[in-house]
Amino acid sequence: MSYTIEQNFIPGLPKEPYDNGHYVGVIAHSTANNGDSDDGERNYESTTWQNAFVHFFVDDQKIEQAADSNYICYGAGHTANHLGYVQVELCQTADPTKFNKAYAMYTWLLAKLLYNRKISVVDGVTLMSHAQVSAKWHETNHTDPIDYLASHGKTWANLVADVAAQYMQMEEEDKVLNVAVLLFTKDDYWAGVDVAAKNGNCALFIRPSDQSVPAEAMNTKQLFVVGGPTAKHPNEVLLSGKDKYATAAMVAKYLG
Ligand SMILES: [Zn+2]
Structure with a gap:
């Protein structure tokens, strides 16, 4: 399983390196904006990025990359942003079919970003919800994407398991025979x-x-x-x- 990532970088974004020189994990967000789209969110952030922006958006149609993941974004508070988390927003919908399509791409992308650096799926460490980031560093008070996942019958633990399954599949596909x-x-x-x-x-x-x-x-x-x-x-x-x-x-x- 693989998806295309459509790059459409917001012009003029800062190019601040991560503290470690590379990212150490991913943060899963949801937009809190039912019926939105990658393009809508990306275009909105293109005028407001000084306040907040993330690297990727996922809706039921595609994965869109709005910022270079080699540099920090402003998505989850100073500590997490600078420590080095690639951040992904899941666009929201009330439609279960659209949710399932978007969720499959979202979990794949989170796994892919972790797999690209071979840093494993570690709940609360390499794979964090915005809620976990808020609870750990108290620099934001957002609790996404927990309530949104729940509205479609999924828990955070489900998401962690689904990302881990995708990650294992990537390992299998890459295995070189001895x-x-x-x-x-x-x-x-x-x-x-x-x-x-x-x-x-x-x-x-x-x-x-x-x-x-x-x-x-x-x-x-x-x-x-x-x-x-x-x-x-x-x-x-x-x-x-x-x-x-x-x-x-x-x-x-x-x-x-
Ligand atoms: Zn968030």
Whole structure:
């Protein structure tokens, strides 16, 4: 699952770095403005940003980025803004279908921002509601997005779980295989399966008929090539003879 982020930066925003040089978490807001939109909120903030602005807006149509997340925004009080929180506003609606669409993008974006820096989903630390920020630093008195989520039957704990699930999915999608076996043809299967077994039953790939090497196989940390020519993998173990019998003999020698 992935969404497009539409960049439409408000001109003239300050470029103040975070205290740590990079962001340390995200803050989830809601706008308290039923029936609003990304564009409406962004355009409003383009004239009032000296008082307040955030980095992202999410409505049921799209994710819009109004400010560069490499720099602070003015969304949740001096301490949180400067410590370094990327801040996301959820536009509000009374329509449950629109809410569900926006909520899916909102939780995805919060997860994506955390995942981009690999800082995990830690409730109240890396992932904060504006309510938690107000309770912790007492520089604002807003309690969003708690009541708005509740109006659609969701709790803050639900949101944390949903963001964590998205984050885990991103980790899964990015996982690089440590080791895999690449077979030249199906004839090499019985030799290859023993090599895979010796390497913790790692993934097996078979070259397609054009003998190209699948990208996933090339992305592994180590690749055993069973049969056929080298795959030119940087950390390759070539177990390949001039025919399948010679290959089987090389595999037998490797297996010891
Ligand atoms: Zn807020």
